[in-house]
Amino acid sequence: MEKTPNPPSALARFADGDFFYTFKRSPVAVVSFVVVALLVLAAVFAPLIAPYDPFNPASLNLMNGFSEPMVPNAFTGETFWLGTDDQGRDVFSTILYGLRISLFVGFAAVMFALVLGVTLGLIAGYIGGWVETLIMRVADVQLTFPSILVAMLIFGVAKGFTPPEYRDDVAIWVLIFAIGLSDWVQFARVVRGATLVEKSKDYVQAARLIGRSPGSIMLRHILPNVLGPVLVIATISLALAIIAEATLSFLGVGAPPTQPSLGTLIRIGQGFLFSGEWWILLFPAVTLLTLALSVNLLGDWLRDALNPKLR
Amino acid sequence: MLAYIIQRVVQSVVVLLLVGLVAFSMFRFVGDPIDNMLGQERTGADIERLRGQLGLDQPFPVQYYKFLEGAVQGNFGVSYRQGRPVSEIIAERAPATLELAAVSGVLAIAFGIALGVFTAIRRNGIASHVIMATSLIGVSLPTFLIGILLIYLFAVELGWLPSFGRGEVVDLGWWTTGFLTASGLKALILPAITLGLYQMTLIMRLVRSEMLEVLRQDYIRFARARGLRDRSVYFRHALKNTMVPVITVVGLQLGAIIAFAIITETVFQWPGVGLLFINAIQFVDIPVMAAYLMLISVMFVGINLIVDLLYYFIDPRLRVDRGAAAK
Numbered sequence: 001m002e003k004t005p006n007p008p009s010a011l012a013r014f015a016d017g018d019f020f021y022t023f024k025r026s027p028v029a030v031v032s033f034v035v036v037a038l039l040v041l042a043a044v045f046a047p048l049i050a051p052y053d054p055f056n057p058a059s060l061n062l063m064n065g066f067s068e069p070m071v072p073n074a075f076t077g078e079t080f081w082l083g084t085d086d087q088g089r090d091v092f093s094t095i096l097y098g099l100r101i102s103l104f105v106g107f108a109a110v111m112f113a114l115v116l117g118v119t120l121g122l123i124a125g126y127i128g129g130w131v132e133t134l135i136m137r138v139a140d141v142q143l144t145f146p147s148i149l150v151a152m153l154i155f156g157v158a159k160g161f162t163p164p165e166y167r168d169d170v171a172i173w174v175l176i177f178a179i180g181l182s183d184w185v186q187f188a189r190v191v192r193g194a195t196l197v198e199k200s201k202d203y204v205q206a207a208r209l210i211g212r213s214p215g216s217i218m219l220r221h222i223l224p225n226v227l228g229p230v231l232v233i234a235t236i237s238l239a240l241a242i243i244a245e246a247t248l249s250f251l252g253v254g255a256p257p258t259q260p261s262l263g264t265l266i267r268i269g270q271g272f273l274f275s276g277e278w279w280i281l282l283f284p285a286v287t288l289l290t291l292a293l294s295v296n297l298l299g300d301w302l303r304d305a306l307n308p309k310l311r
Numbered sequence: 312m313l314a315y316i317i318q319r320v321v322q323s324v325v326v327l328l329l330v331g332l333v334a335f336s337m338f339r340f341v342g343d344p345i346d347n348m349l350g351q352e353r354t355g356a357d358i359e360r361l362r363g364q365l366g367l368d369q370p371f372p373v374q375y376y377k378f379l380e381g382a383v384q385g386n387f388g389v390s391y392r393q394g395r396p397v398s399e400i401i402a403e404r405a406p407a408t409l410e411l412a413a414v415s416g417v418l419a420i421a422f423g424i425a426l427g428v429f430t431a432i433r434r435n436g437i438a439s440h441v442i443m444a445t446s447l448i449g450v451s452l453p454t455f456l457i458g459i460l461l462i463y464l465f466a467v468e469l470g471w472l473p474s475f476g477r478g479e480v481v482d483l484g485w486w487t488t489g490f491l492t493a494s495g496l497k498a499l500i501l502p503a504i505t506l507g508l509y510q511m512t513l514i515m516r517l518v519r520s521e522m523l524e525v526l527r528q529d530y531i532r533f534a535r536a537r538g539l540r541d542r543s544v545y546f547r548h549a550l551k552n553t554m555v556p557v558i559t560v561v562g563l564q565l566g567a568i569i570a571f572a573i574i575t576e577t578v579f580q581w582p583g584v585g586l587l588f589i590n591a592i593q594f595v596d597i598p599v600m601a602a603y604l605m606l607i608s609v610m611f612v613g614i615n616l617i618v619d620l621l622y623y624f625i626d627p628r629l630r631v632d633r634g635a636a637a638k
Contacts, residue, residue, distance in 0.1 A: 141326050144611050146570045156592035156600050157337055243453045250455045251577050253592045270459055270578075273467060274474075285456055293451045 022305050029301040032294035039291055043100040050093035055258075069279050083279040085268065091279060094265060095287050101261040102291070105175050106242040110234055112180030113241075117187025118230060122218045124188065125195025136192065139185045148244055150182035155253050168256040175254050179244050186233050194226035228306055235299035243292050262288040319619055323612045328379075330608040334601040335378045338388070387602035392594050397602045401584060406486050407477055408576070408583030412568045414499055415507030419568075420561060423511040424550075427518025432545060434523065443519075446512040454571060458505040458578035465501060473498045475580040506575040510564045517560055521553035555622070562618035566611045 014020055023029050042049060069083040069091075082091040120139075124132040142150060155178040162170055198204060199222070207217050248254035249263030257264060262284050269281030362368050369377075381387065387397040430439040449457075466474035478494030480487045489495025525531065526549055534544050573585035580586065584603065591599035 141329065144326070144615055145607070146567050149570045149573070149607070152573070152588075152592060153600070153604060156595065159592070160337075160595045160597060239451070243451075247453055247455060247574060250453075251574065251589050253589065266456070266459070273459070273463060278463075281459070285459070289452065289456065292453065293448070296451045 019305065023301075026301055026305075028297055029305075032297040032301070035290060035294040036298060039099060039287075039294075040103060042096055043103045046093075046096040046100045050090070050096045052090040052093045054089040054094045054097060066277055082283045083277075085277075085280045086272070091283055094260065095262070095284055098260050098262045098265045098284060099287060099291070101172065101255055101259055102242055102245055102263070102288070105172060105179070105245045105255070105261065106238055108176045109179035109183065109241045109245070110237045112176060113183040113237060114187055114230065114234055116180065117184035118191050118223070118226075120184065121188035121191025122195055122222060122226075125192040126199060126214060126218050126222065132192070135188065139188055142182075143185050147179075147182040147240075148247060151178040151244055151248060152251075152253060154178035154181055155248065159253075168258055171254070171256045172259060175245060175248065179241050179248075182244070183237055183241065186237065187230060190229050190233060191226050194229065195222055198222045198225050232299065232303045232306055235295065235302050239292055239295040239299055242288075242295065246288055246292075262291075315623070316620065319616055323616050326612050327608060331379055331382060331605065332375065334382075334604045335375050337604075338378070338597050338601045339374065382602075382605055387605070388598040390591075390596055390599050392591070392596045392599075397598050400587065400599070401602060401606070404582060404584045404587050406488065407581060408569065408572050408585060410489060411499065411502055411506060411575070411581060411583060412565075412572055414503040415510070416565060416568055418503055419507040419510035419514055419564070422507075423514025424518050424557070426511075427515040428522060428545065428550060430515070431519045431522030431526065442515075446515060449508055449512045454505060454509060454574045455578050457508055458501070458575060461501045461505060462578070472501050474501070477582060502575050502579045502581055505578065506568060506572060509571070510568060513564065514557065514561065518550075518553060518557060521556060522549055525549045525552050559618055559622060562614055562621070566607075566614045569607065569610060 008016070023033075047053075066086060067078070067084040072078065082095070084090055085094070120135050124135040155174055158174045158177065159167060162174070195218075204217060204221055207221050212221075245254060245261060246263030246266070249261045250267045252267065255261040255264045257268070260268070265284035266281060266288065269284060272278075272280045385398045387401075389395065390397050390400060393400060426442055430442050433439050462474045465472045473494070476498060477489045478496075478498035479492040480489050480495055481491045489499055531544060531549060534548050539548075572581075572583060573588055575581065576583045576585040577589055584606075587599060588603045590596070591603065
């Protein structure tokens with residue numbers, strides 16, 4: 001028998017694997033992945049890429065206000081790729097910073113929902129009894145209401161608890177809390193279902209037999225085996241969270257104008273729709289749309305790829 | 312059977328009591344109601360008097376009971392911002408939201424079912440592919456962007472339709488309607504499309520996939536073999552059997568339409584309950600928020616209950632399973 005050479009590295013195994021193969025074969029997946037990656041990079045490196053710092057009042061020149069895209073400003077002669085808003089802020093730069101806020105809120109909210117939902121799902125599935133009944137009943141009740149409505153209410157109540165002078169500073173965190181809390185149910189339900197299946201398997205019985213604590217069994221044994229579907233829900237939730245954030249900010253109950261997200265920028269831009277400054281609205285809207293659509297497509301593809309029944 | 316119905320009703324009441332507790336806690340613990348209602352110039356006597364009036368000197372369960380009693384009678388206290396009874400403000404705003412929701416619901420159901428049947432019958436036609444692709448974009452497009460897009464096209468560029476408000480309304484005493492004037496009807500078009508579009512795509516996709524499923528079955532082949540006309544096969548035999556899931560989704564979406572009206576109403580400055588709620592959040596007007604929460608919960612829980620019961624009556628196969636599961 002021939003001796004195998006060095007075992008392939010994790011990366012090589014991934015590149016050679018089934019998952020990567022289906023990924024390469026799907027143009028939609030590749031394109032949407034590239035778009036999402038580019039947008040994330042643009043958001044992360046926004047301070048380096050952005051030609052102007054839109055939140056530094058010293059760098060703003062009111063004379064630059066309402067510059068059209070690609071047309072030199074009549075007063076200052078400066079040219080802005082995507083034009084400027086009423087205060088002379090470069091639209092391209094505000095979009096980069098807005099993307100940063102939108103993506104940050106989206107990721108953080110989904111992480112919060114994921115940790116909360118997976119924890120409660122594991123506990124409900126593994127421990128059972130009245131704890132399970134309580135958790136799942138709360139989940140059922142919350143699921144009766146659209147999550148955007150739940151997020152609005154949480155945002156409103158949290159706003160009531162913060163003194164007015166701090167509201168703008170904490171708005172982003174309140175937003176993450178509200179969207180995350182409105183979205184944990186999906187995670188909890190799926191993880192509970194999967195945990196119920198795993199619980200009765202031999203490896204869990206074995207772990208119990210050698211005296212591992214319930215916490216350790218849940219975290220080290222069951223959790224790794226229920227993570228597959230969680231990944232899919234997280235991707236789809238990300239698209240929903242980004243849209244939820246944009247919607248709340250657009251409605252004026254989200255990111256404040258001092259820290260505008262894409263939704264806030266669209267809210268601001270809508271004010272100029274009738275006076276003909278279309279670029280202030282159009283470019284943030286297109287960015288949001290591209291982001292939401294590509295995350296959505298990626299999530300759809302991931303769901304199909306991880307579901308062996310569909311092959 | 313009866314046990315199942317009773318159990319569902321009891322469950323619904325428990326949910327409403329819980330939501331009531333949340334609404335009441337909001338009212339009681341977010342900020343100080345006394346602070347919110349009295350101005351800067353107040354005396355200790357004023358505070359004591361108001362405390363007594365609002366019943367804040369009583370124990371928590373008694374206060375909760377009083378709140379529920381008031382809520383059942385439609386009394387939700389006084390808006391912090393407008394200084395008027397919340398029930399009065401909501402009654403004034405409700406017709407706008409209900410008319411908008413009704414028109415969007417009808418649009419969504421009518422077009423959703425029609426397009427769903429069409430794309431299922433001509434599943435490989437070009438028109439079907441175009442409709443399906445458009446619907447995919449429609450699902451990922453946030454509602455408020457659809458609204459803005461429609462405003463831009465039909466109000467700014469073409470100038471055909473108004474971009475905000477209800478137009479002229481006719482006051483019937485207890486109800487204000489926009490159905491009776493030309494400007495009222497025109498003002499209704501864009502918001503109704505914006506609100507109904509998402510539900511329409513949802514219904515369309517559901518009807519399509521259900522139809523495709525049903526059309527594969529033997530009884531359809533048999534109906535064709537009997538020489539029935541296409542129309543009879545599609546509508547009398549196939550569509551009828553897709554209705555169970557469609558009714559469930561339509562029922563549940565009715566609630567969603569009311570909730571998403573918040574977004575549409577903000578985009579179009581439609582003077583309904585949703586806009587009232589958003590303004591209440593912006594100004595932390597807790598009584599209005601609490602009242603809205605209670606109203607919308609009654610609606611959601613009620614719709615869920617009705618849909619569950621309807622399901623039970625429409626599909627006899629479920630009776631055995633559900634009855635067993637309920638015990």
